[in-house]
Amino acid sequence: MTVHATAVVHPKAVLADGVEIGPYTVIGENVTIEAGTTIASHVVVEGRTNIGEDCTVSPFVSIGTSPQHLCYQGEDTLVTIGRNNTIREFVTVNRATEFGGGVTTIGDNNLLMAYVHIAHDCLLGNHIVMANAATLAGHISIGDHSVIGGLVGIHQYVRIGRFAMVGGCSALGQDVPPFTRAAGGYRAHLIGLNTLGLSRNGFSSETIQSLKAAYSTLFHSGLKQVESIQMLQGVAQNIPEVLELIQFIKGTKRGVCRSGSLKMNTGDERVEELTASR
Numbered sequence: 063m064t065v066h067a068t069a070v071v072h073p074k075a076v077l078a079d080g081v082e083i084g085p086y087t088v089i090g091e092n093v094t095i096e097a098g099t100t101i102a103s104h105v106v107v108e109g110r111t112n113i114g115e116d117c118t119v120s121p122f123v124s125i126g127t128s129p130q131h132l133c134y135q136g137e138d139t140l141v142t143i144g145r146n147n148t149i150r151e152f153v154t155v156n157r158a159t160e161f162g163g164g165v166t167t168i169g170d171n172n173l174l175m176a177y178v179h180i181a182h183d184c185l186l187g188n189h190i191v192m193a194n195a196a197t198l199a200g201h202i203s204i205g206d207h208s209v210i211g212g213l214v215g216i217h218q219y220v221r222i223g224r225f226a227m228v229g230g231c232s233a234l235g236q237d238v239p240p241f242t243r244a245a246g247g248y249r250a251h252l253i254g255l256n257t258l259g260l261s262r263n264g265f266s267s268e269t270i271q272s273l274k275a276a277y278s279t280l281f282h283s284g285l286k287q288v289e290s291i292q293m294l295q296g297v298a299q300n301i302p303e304v305l306e307l308i309q310f311i312k313g314t315k316r317g318v319c320r321s322g323s324l325k326m327n328t329g330d331e332r333v334e335e336l337t338a339s340r
């Protein structure tokens with residue numbers, strides 16, 4: 063364990079072997095940091111926060127500060143961050159609210175680029191990329207292997223399914239189903255299946271074709287949602303990914319983004335699908 067002489071680490075904080083704490087960083091009383099994690103300079107980690115193994119936290123990051131919620135009254139809530147995460151400059155992660163579940167969670171192997179904001183009670187899975195200045199309101203869930211483009215804003219309680227992609231500069235007010243892409247200015251809409259992402263992650267051509275057919279039935283057939291789901295029920299029993307897509311849509315509380323053209327909401331420019339780069 064290496065702690066810079068200018069860092070302020072509470073004596074009750076738990077730092078495992080191999081942890082490095084940089085200059086002018088502040089580590090609070092109820093913080094636990096697992097082996098191999100590096101915390102750079104000018105970082106603040108407070109509240110009841112657990113950071114897993116082999117994470118890299120860049121300068122000026124803030125983790126575990128109180129939620130930005132008017133009803134929060136200082137309850138003892140938690141931030142938990144898994145292993146092998148890269149958290150870049152000026153990222154902010156707020157701890158949860160008691161009425162929202164009590165835990166803000168970030169899984170394993172995620173990349174949070176500069177200025178990302180993770181609000182209270184959010185639940186992030188694994189292998190997620192969030193590009194610069196993507197921001198989450200409270201109570202949002204993001205599934206494994208999703209990509210969130212730069213300058214994206216997501217409304218509270220929205221769900222993003224597994225292997226979904228959200229294009230840069232989009233605003234989301236409704237759920238994005240797994241395996242799909244969404245983009246489009248003030249209110250994003252679906253623009254098709256995330257076929258490239260699925261192919262890169264080893265999905266078979268048969269599964270991708272089945273998902274394409276299901277997507278077409280759900281969003282392009284002109285049927286009511288309940289009717290299109292009924293049509294797909296038989297197919298879904300044999301294809302887990304189609305079943306996952308259907309179950310996600312059936313479980314929505316805010317509604318699901320609808321399918322639209324590749325046009326911006328306020329003009330004729332094509333939406334640029336921004337893939338976050340390292």
